[in-house]
Amino acid sequence: MQLDVFTLIPHAFAWLTEQRPLAAVLGSELELRLINLRETTPLRAGQVDDEPYGGGAGMLMRVDVVAAALEAVYGGVPAHRVIALTPQGRQLDQALVEELVLERRVTLLSARFEGFDERILEHLASDAVSIGPYVLSGGELPAMVLLDALARRLPGALGHEESGVFESFSPALGGELEHPQYTRPAEFRGWRVPDVLLSGDHGRIDEWRREHRRSQAGR
DSSP states (O other): OEEEEEESOGGGGHHHHTSTTHHHHBTTTBEEEEEEGGGTOSSGGGOOEEOOTTOOSSOEEOHHHHHHHHHHHHSSSOSSEEEEEEEEEEEOOHHHHHHHTTOSEEEEEOOBTTEEOHHIIIIIOSEEEESSSSOOSBSHHHHHHHHHHHHTTSTTSSSSGGGGTSSTTOGGGTTOOOOOOOOSOSEETTEEOOGGGGSOOHHHHHHHHHHHHHHHTTO
16 A cells, blocks of 8 residues: 655654554555655745635645645646545544555645645545544644554554454444453452453353443443
8 A cells, every 4th residue: 555645744754653553564565655745835935825815814725735746746636545634524433444445545635724725625635534523733643543543454564463353443343342351460459350251261251242342332
């Protein structure tokens, strides 16, 4: 999978590339490219934003700046999926992750300031995606969230392949939350691990887990 991130601060992604799952798939299952929007801007002094028409606070990412970046890298608007990260977009969920991880190439557009000129969303992006109903200072954190969610679904990303199959929101669990989990010590400050998990009876354990997956949804 090739994933390109257009951003104003590519160095912000450095720590993520050094950690699993991303580090485990870089150069093999995943080719990650970080493109600095200032390097291809057609404007003077690295300008990428401007004031909104009609007035209002904040600055908007200019449509000509994003178009110039796409043309410099792809020769025009690419045919593959171009995702603008914006609060107005489709909310990210595991179903969307599973959909996107099947793509051979994906581009992420990350803005700062007040957001994108609407023409970017209408004419240059194929998708708009939000990571939640709140506002951040820029699109870098949403891009990292999506990048991590995609990377961990690639072969070799996790220590055990089953880790990515039987987890919260996965098809294997019917989209439910994962059951509660415990590890050693079996008792700490009087807080005990449920006896059924210590029983060795895998049939009872499976039933307990199914029951508690259903109860997790009601929390």
